Amino acid sequence: MSEAKTAKSRSKSVDVEAADPAVSSAPVERPRLRDAERTSKAILAAATKEFAERGYGGARVDAIAERAKINKRMLYHYFGGKDALYVAVLEGSYVAIRSAEARLDLSHRSPSEGMRELVVFTWKYFLDHPEFLGILSTENMQKARFLKRSARIFELHSPLVAEISGLLDRGVVAGDFRSGCDPVKIYMSIAALGSFFLTNRWTLSTIFQRNLSEKSEIDAWGEHIIEVIFAYLRP
């Protein structure tokens, strides 16, 4: 009923407007009303934030639609539903960090420089992409039940392990690193030190009464990670 009214009044106003542009404007790059890519990207970005901040269960579909400034129906149109959207966010997050990492090219540096580069990159990436850590956090809270669905996740990570492995081998030959280190353990240690500080800094700041979000504290912790990793690798 109310729709009939709306429809009518709308088609009327359109008739009126139809005359307008013909008179007033040229075909300039007006922001396109209908843009599938823009819309779906906006949804994904908004969903990433919402899921990272509130977790899977705490995230609200309506809140995502509002953040993206799109109609909720579009979210279902492009992604199917909350679950599928979450999976898209999850995969997108891993693809993003692994792509950035792949641009590092550690093999053209000395082992020590390469390792430092990897640590610094990881630390900076975590720092600049808080939503990545948030997504990991909520995904792990659910024991990775959604990540397991994703087939192409493993192949995304083998290059990383190979890269670190090469770095370690070269470091042993050069006498910079001790032998027998597990590349996965090394990566996990780097990630652990970086991730824990950033994700837990809110409770840590409270319990130790020390503002860990200050730049000086953040910089100091970045240095600390390097020291710890190099101490561990020292022959």
Add this chain to the structure above:
Amino acid sequence: MSEAKTAKSRSKSVDVEAADPAVSSAPVERPRLRDAERTSKAILAAATKEFAERGYGGARVDAIAERAKINKRMLYHYFGGKDALYVAVLEGSYVAIRSAEARLDLSHRSPSEGMRELVVFTWKYFLDHPEFLGILSTENMQKARFLKRSARIFELHSPLVAEISGLLDRGVVAGDFRSGCDPVKIYMSIAALGSFFLTNRWTLSTIFQRNLSEKSEIDAWGEHIIEVIFAYLRP
């Protein structure tokens, strides 16, 4: 509600049980039907699990009531609401770990032994109390907004820092540790390595195709933490 059936069978079984202790035992700890302490403890335990597993936003009050096998009304009676219950869970979690820690008495050991003891304790505590890490995770996702409300949290932690500080000083004097280490950084490193492995093992297992929940992997990581910390402390 579907609980009607349960309730009926419950009051029956309690009637039966009520006779039992009278015959068998002194007027001690028979399972009282109306037991404020038991009920509120059951609620707190159930809430801890629910919040740890699903996060603050994902936790459901009805689910907590069901887990605790109590009527939802009791939850409001004892705790006031979801928020207040969550705060109780949060405080309880910190009190529990700090109390256990306080029983360590590190000062009667050699610095190296004391440090090893602290690392092993922390690792084991995290391992045995997964809900603690879950609570921290969801609390940090909310930037510690509830923890900040808790006044008595800081004083709970200063003894820990003092204890580590003493350990480090003695270690420097004994020539076991290098000087200039920050006790808070040391503790955070221990916690980081332990916490990250356990909370993130689900996604890590998936991306590295390696079952990190296996005992051998868990034990190996425990050893790894010790190695990393001692490498860092080495003069």
Add this chain to the structure above:
DNA sequence: CAGTCATGTAACTATATAGTTATTTACGGG
């Protein structure tokens, strides 16, 4: 230049969810 379909909107539905109200029941002091 008309028809078609991807893009978009508003309003709706069924269920879930936090919190309440009205009421009953067991415990223990007098």
Add this chain to the structure above:
DNA sequence: CCCGTAAATAACTATATAGTTACATGACTG
């Protein structure tokens, strides 16, 4: 032994929330 009260229950309410339906429209293609 009985009565006031704390402990417990069931049934309810208002709102939030995931997901849908019905319809509109702009842009592109044949």
